[in-house]
Amino acid sequence: MPDISPRARAVPPSPIRKLVPMAEQAKARGVKVHHLNIGQPDLPTPPELLAAVRSFSGDQVAYSPSQGEKDCLDFFLEYYRRLDLALERPQINVTTGGSEAILFAFTAIGSPGDEVIVPEPFYTNYYSLAQQQSLAVVPVPTHPEDGYHLPAAREFEKLITPRTKAIMLCNPNNPTGTVYTDAEVEMVAGLVKKHDLFWISDEVYREFVYGDQTARSALSFAELADRVIVVDSISKRFSACGARVGCIVSRRKDLMQACLYMAQARLSSPTMGQVLAAAGHLLPASFFDATRDEYRRRRDLVHESLNSIPGVFSRCPEGAFYTMARLPVPDADEFASWLLTDFQKDNKTVMVAPGSGFYATPGCGLDEVRIAYVLKLDDLKDAMETLRAALEAFPRRLPKAAGAGGAAS
Amino acid sequence: MPDISPRARAVPPSPIRKLVPMAEQAKARGVKVHHLNIGQPDLPTPPELLAAVRSFSGDQVAYSPSQGEKDCLDFFLEYYRRLDLALERPQINVTTGGSEAILFAFTAIGSPGDEVIVPEPFYTNYYSLAQQQSLAVVPVPTHPEDGYHLPAAREFEKLITPRTKAIMLCNPNNPTGTVYTDAEVEMVAGLVKKHDLFWISDEVYREFVYGDQTARSALSFAELADRVIVVDSISKRFSACGARVGCIVSRRKDLMQACLYMAQARLSSPTMGQVLAAAGHLLPASFFDATRDEYRRRRDLVHESLNSIPGVFSRCPEGAFYTMARLPVPDADEFASWLLTDFQKDNKTVMVAPGSGFYATPGCGLDEVRIAYVLKLDDLKDAMETLRAALEAFPRRLPKAAGAGGAAS
Numbered sequence: 001m002p003d004i005s006p007r008a009r010a011v012p013p014s015p016i017r018k019l020v021p022m023a024e025q026a027k028a029r030g031v032k033v034h035h036l037n038i039g040q041p042d043l044p045t046p047p048e049l050l051a052a053v054r055s056f057s058g059d060q061v062a063y064s065p066s067q068g069e070k071d072c073l074d075f076f077l078e079y080y081r082r083l084d085l086a087l088e089r090p091q092i093n094v095t096t097g098g099s100e101a102i103l104f105a106f107t108a109i110g111s112p113g114d115e116v117i118v119p120e121p122f123y124t125n126y127y128s129l130a131q132q133q134s135l136a137v138v139p140v141p142t143h144p145e146d147g148y149h150l151p152a153a154r155e156f157e158k159l160i161t162p163r164t165k166a167i168m169l170c171n172p173n174n175p176t177g178t179v180y181t182d183a184e185v186e187m188v189a190g191l192v193k194k195h196d197l198f199w200i201s202d203e204v205y206r207e208f209v210y211g212d213q214t215a216r217s218a219l220s221f222a223e224l225a226d227r228v229i230v231v232d233s234i235s236k237r238f239s240a241c242g243a244r245v246g247c248i249v250s251r252r253k254d255l256m257q258a259c260l261y262m263a264q265a266r267l268s269s270p271t272m273g274q275v276l277a278a279a280g281h282l283l284p285a286s287f288f289d290a291t292r293d294e295y296r297r298r299r300d301l302v303h304e305s306l307n308s309i310p311g312v313f314s315r316c317p318e319g320a321f322y323t324m325a326r327l328p329v330p331d332a333d334e335f336a337s338w339l340l341t342d343f344q345k346d347n348k349t350v351m352v353a354p355g356s357g358f359y360a361t362p363g364c365g366l367d368e369v370r371i372a373y374v375l376k377l378d379d380l381k382d383a384m385e386t387l388r389a390a391l392e393a394f395p396r397r398l399p400k401a402a403g404a405g406g407a408a409s
Numbered sequence: 410m411p412d413i414s415p416r417a418r419a420v421p422p423s424p425i426r427k428l429v430p431m432a433e434q435a436k437a438r439g440v441k442v443h444h445l446n447i448g449q450p451d452l453p454t455p456p457e458l459l460a461a462v463r464s465f466s467g468d469q470v471a472y473s474p475s476q477g478e479k480d481c482l483d484f485f486l487e488y489y490r491r492l493d494l495a496l497e498r499p500q501i502n503v504t505t506g507g508s509e510a511i512l513f514a515f516t517a518i519g520s521p522g523d524e525v526i527v528p529e530p531f532y533t534n535y536y537s538l539a540q541q542q543s544l545a546v547v548p549v550p551t552h553p554e555d556g557y558h559l560p561a562a563r564e565f566e567k568l569i570t571p572r573t574k575a576i577m578l579c580n581p582n583n584p585t586g587t588v589y590t591d592a593e594v595e596m597v598a599g600l601v602k603k604h605d606l607f608w609i610s611d612e613v614y615r616e617f618v619y620g621d622q623t624a625r626s627a628l629s630f631a632e633l634a635d636r637v638i639v640v641d642s643i644s645k646r647f648s649a650c651g652a653r654v655g656c657i658v659s660r661r662k663d664l665m666q667a668c669l670y671m672a673q674a675r676l677s678s679p680t681m682g683q684v685l686a687a688a689g690h691l692l693p694a695s696f697f698d699a700t701r702d703e704y705r706r707r708r709d710l711v712h713e714s715l716n717s718i719p720g721v722f723s724r725c726p727e728g729a730f731y732t733m734a735r736l737p738v739p740d741a742d743e744f745a746s747w748l749l750t751d752f753q754k755d756n757k758t759v760m761v762a763p764g765s766g767f768y769a770t771p772g773c774g775l776d777e778v779r780i781a782y783v784l785k786l787d788d789l790k791d792a793m794e795t796l797r798a799a800l801e802a803f804p805r806r807l808p809k810a811a812g813a814g815g816a817a818s
Contacts (some may be wrong), residue, residue: 001635002574002605004664008517014475014673044468053470053681054463059453061462061651061685066423096505096653099675107541108417112521128674132516134543165411196411226410242470242680244505244653255413264423265537266508270679271651272462276470 010131015124015357022340023351031344034383036371037336037351039174039322041239043291045276049238052279053272064271066263068094068247071278076232076247078281083206085219092249093259096269097241098204098233099125101248104259105229106133109198110165116200117159118168119150121175121324121358121365123202126168138164139360144326144368147315148176150184156191166198166229167191171215172205175358175370176324177299177317179209185216192227199224204233204246205320207288210296215319225251234277236321237288243273295321298373298380305384306371309391311398324355324368327391328398332356332369335394345389348382419540424533424766431749432760440753443792445780446745446760448583448731450648452700454685458647461688462681473680475672477503477656480687485641485656487690492615494628501658502668505678506650507613507642508534510657513668514638515542518607519574525609526568527577528559530584530733530767530774532611535577547573548769553735553777556724557585559593565600575607575638576600580624581614584767584779585733586708586726588618594625601636608633613642613655614729616697619705624728634660643686645730646697652682704730707782707789714793715780718800720807733764733777737800737807741765741778744803754798757791 023033067073072094080087095101102125110116112134118126120139130137138159142148156167169188172179180188192199201218209215218228233246250256263269299316302323306314311328329335333354343349355368373380391397432442476482481503489496504510511534519525521543527535529548539546547568551557565576578597581588589597601608610627618624627637642655659665672678708725711732715723720737738744742763752758764777782789800806 001661002518002607004517004661004667005520005523005574007520008664008667008671011667011670011674013670038472040472042469045470050465050468050470054465056459056463059459060451061454061459061649061682063447063449063650096679097676103675108413109411111414111416112543114414125674125676128670132671132674133541134521165414198411240470241472242677244677244679252410252413255417258413258417258420261420261422261537262417262541265420265534265541266512267506267534268651268653270505270653270682272681272685273470273679276681 007131007134011128012124015354019336019340019351022337026340026349030347032348033340034348034350034375034379034386036373036375036383037353039236039372039374040241041236041321041374042376043239043294045238045240046283046287048282049240049276049279053276056272056275061271063268064274066268067260068269069271069274069278072245072274075278075280080249082285083217085217087249090253090256091251092247093256093263094269094274095246095248095263096266097235097244098202098231098246099129101231101233101246102126102129102202103133104248104262105200105231106130106135107262108255108258109200109229110135113163114165115161115163116166116168117156117164119148120360121148121355123170123174124357127360137360141361142176144313144315144324148173148178148324150180150187153187153191160195164195164197166200168200168202169218170202172208172319174205174320175322175353177320177322179213179215179318181213182216185218189221189224193224198227198229200229200231202231204231204236207237207292208295208321209319210292210299211318213318219249227252229255234280238277238280240276243276244270245273245277295373297377299323301377301380302371302373302384305381309388312391321374322370322372324370326368329367329391329394330396330398331366334396336369338394339390343390343393345386348386350383350386350390416540416543420537421533424763428745428749428760431746435749435758439756441757442749443757443759443784443788443795445782445784445792446762448645448781448783449650450645450730450783451785452648452703454647454649455692455696457691458649458685458688462685465681465684470680472677473683475677476669477678478680478683478687481654481683484687484689489658491694492626494626496658499662499665500660501656502665502672503678503683504655504657504672505675506644506653507611507640507655508538510640510642510655511535511538511611512542513657513671514609514640515539515544516671517664517667518609518638519544522572523574524570524572525575525577526565526573528557529769530557530764532579532583533766536769546769550770551585553722553724553733557582557587557733559589559596562596562600569604573604573606575609577609577611579611581617581728583614583729584731584762586729586731588622588624588727590622591625594627598630598633602633607636607638609638609640611640613640613645616646616701617704617730618728619701619708620727622727628658636661638664643689647686647689649685652685653679654682654686704782706786708732710786710789711780711782711793714790718797720800730783731779731781733779735777738776738803739805739807740775743805745778747803748799752799752802754795757795759792759795759799
């Protein structure tokens, strides 16, 4: 029989989802599982958006234009205008979630064998989507002690080869929650200019910033119009992950033309999702304030709770709704499985995403987990207590001295 | 500035959609445009399916599982069971339209530079999606005079190289409307077995067959379980193109695992589309009979009308809702533009898809157009009369002797 392709064999399973069968078995045993493992917000989709879907009056769910439904494009254009990032219509294409925007960006910037530099740890699907497009992800290491902030420019430059086509930055960051400082963002801007690279900027968590800082958009660098590609999505912003509506944005003309042709090749993004997204214009400018406050409280609770557990270390994440935590365990994969198969406290357990899944470098992230704070405060509190008890009970817990200590900012 | 990739530059614009601005200008001038150019059915989406969307009771549009929403998978499994094509659950993955199923299939079967043999003319997006995945489409010619039926096995075998990974067949065919005979399908089965290839079978028009024949599914060849990949979609079957719900089906285990991992990398197909599709189980077994009867009447009208126009030739298409017609013009691209920019009869014109867009071989299809009979009978009749008048008025119409003549089966 014919072989499947090496690139298909190389697409890894989702590290977030491979524990799913174990979680299902735990639930079947009557154990409540707190899901800290996936970036699926628990907040409701704004009712105005759901109402738009429920009141869909057409007699047919037809193709939308490949660039996007007019109302949905109008919504995005106005959204960017309010961010002081005015765009012309050909500079945006609606995509089927942020995922498709990444796929278009990867296809557009590189040929098979070309390379994209990404700070590590990174969103696993960058790796999977790059594999599908026969690109190599070249990780530039960041460290828990630095809050996963970027290393000096020379650390990027060491990795630049003739095959390097882009630097990719997720800001605010999934999985670390890091919001890069203006100085860091400017460093990346300098690097892509100096080395004639594209800059793929994943800004789907743009609003999820809890301090006074803002996550500066790559689009704000007017002089980089020819090399900036922004990946965006309504999934997290509007708690509407299943709508599958995002967009790719660039002022680079030939690139956006290629994206439009790729969009034509898949005909249309989902029409009902675009009907939902277009209703975003009904939301008040203050819409996100309550959401941000809620996530800030969760962030504070998780950060405080984690660092109060002996041997656990987690820098305070500035944004998104994730944090990476270093645990006093030799193998967080094993710990994450054990949580689901062998542990329960008051008939409850937690599900976390093992850190190794966010690293391309072998052996990295073995003692880390990603925690998504997408639960209500009470549940989150309970989940943190459960995690504390689990770490006490875990047979292969490392002695305290081996942990990174509780000191954290 | 950095270059965009050759593969992105090579993705062609949709031949069906590039005339759109001209059509918009015609409409702005007050001219009615009969759209024969795109496979967007005019029939309504079944009300039961729209009702499912409108009565969505969740407070959030969340991710669905990457393999597909349970109810949607159940619907597809039951659908295939009724076709006597029983599947196990891991043998199917819901996709974001048939387009994504093609993308998954291409990624899974080949490495950059590998080849897929496809009868020509073919659905343009095969070429675009193959380009994105760095695969080459190798066309095997078919001819209007033969109703675009397949050539002998040796014509395929001439094209097989060490890089050939698959034969792809769309049955019933877009753009030709051809339904391959059992003998033709068996020939393809023999070829993929003899030469150890995959068989990608696009069966999205499965029910659109107007004679006594059936379009035999590649899945019916039990001995080809390791090499058959079926691409499917509800878009045409349920007049729900914008739902973006399809599936990829194969009994090949490692291939479906790779597809699941690719599905995880894009997280989820659209949830509202899957809610719509899952309601397909509410439709009676006879649901498609009325649809088929309607399209048969249209097919007959179009076939008869076309062949009554001097110099036009079109074999009677057996299925789908397309036909290719040879016109007495030197350049159908130019004619299609002229229809929109310079012609009107009683303030109406028609939009057709130029044939060259369905050929990879340069110079082919120049005197052909694809006509989608997706209009109500009265409109279709009017469109045919308009086309007749346009061909009479076209300044560069070829003299009758140069046309293929009106003889047609």
